[in-house]
Structure formats: structure tokens, C-alpha cells
């Protein structure tokens with residue numbers, strides 16, 4: 001009886017760890033960045049990930065071999081998108097999102113520093 005409980009316990013732990021790791025994102029911050037600045041960027045990136053998951057992931061994430069992929073937007077794409085939706089006249093006619101300018105800035109930090117996907 002005890003043996004089965006241990007086996008089930010190990011199984012659940014493995015499932016849990018796999019589940020947690022699947023959603024883990026790592027970041028590529030410039031090597032020259034000072035440690036305290038790095039810390040600030042990391043917490044901004046983590047906030048951006050949450051905002052991205054809430055506002056953007058539904059349309060933009062894809063699944064490859066069961067693994068969730070966040071798109072690798074180029075800096076030009078991100079800048080273009082930011083300009084487009086923060087421009088008052090554009091955002092009136094192109095309301096594809098409901099994030100504030102500040103939230104969008106945080107999402108941009110997340111998408112800019114997120115480690116690039118290895119699978120192409």
C-alpha cells in the first residue's frame with residue numbers, strides 16, 4: 001500500500017514540475033547590464049509576461065509539438081505596433097487591444113528581452 005502511495009506521489013511531482021517548466025520563459029538581457037538594472041528589467045519582464053498572457057497570447061501563441069510558443073517579434077515589428085496603437089487616431093479606428101500605454105510598454109519589454117525560440 002505504502003509503495004503505491006510513493007509511486008503516485010512521484011508521478012504527481014513529475015507532472016507538476018513539467019507543467020511549471022513548460023510556462024517558464026527565460027530572458028536575454030545585455031551582458032553589460034548592471035545587476036540592479038537587470039533585476040529591474042526582470043521584474044518588468046515578468047509583469048509583461050502576465051499582461052501578455054492576459055491580452056495578447058490568445059491570438060499570438062502557437063503550439064508546436066505540445067509546447068507553447070510565444071512569437072519572436074522583431075524590434076521593428078514591436079516599434080511599429082506600439083506606434084500604431086498608441087497613436088490616438090489609430091487607436092480609435094484600430095481597437096484591437098484594450099491595454100493602456102503603460103501596460104503596452106511593459107509588454108514590449110517582455111517581448112523584446114524574451115529568449116528567442118529555438119524551433120523555427
Ligand code: HEC
Pocket residue numbers: 052055056057058059060073076077078080081096097099107
Ligand atoms: C484579436 C486577436 C489579436 C490580439 C488580442 C492581439 N493581436 Fe497582435 N496581431 C493580430 C493579427 C491578426 C496580426 C497580423 C498578422 C500577424 O502578424 O500575425 C497581429 C500582428 C501583431 C504584431 C506584428 C505587427 C507587424 O508589424 O507585423 C505585433 C508586434 C503584435 N500583433 C503584438 C500584439 C500585442 C503586444 C498584443 C497584446 C497587447 C496583441 N498583438 C494582441 C491579432 C491579435
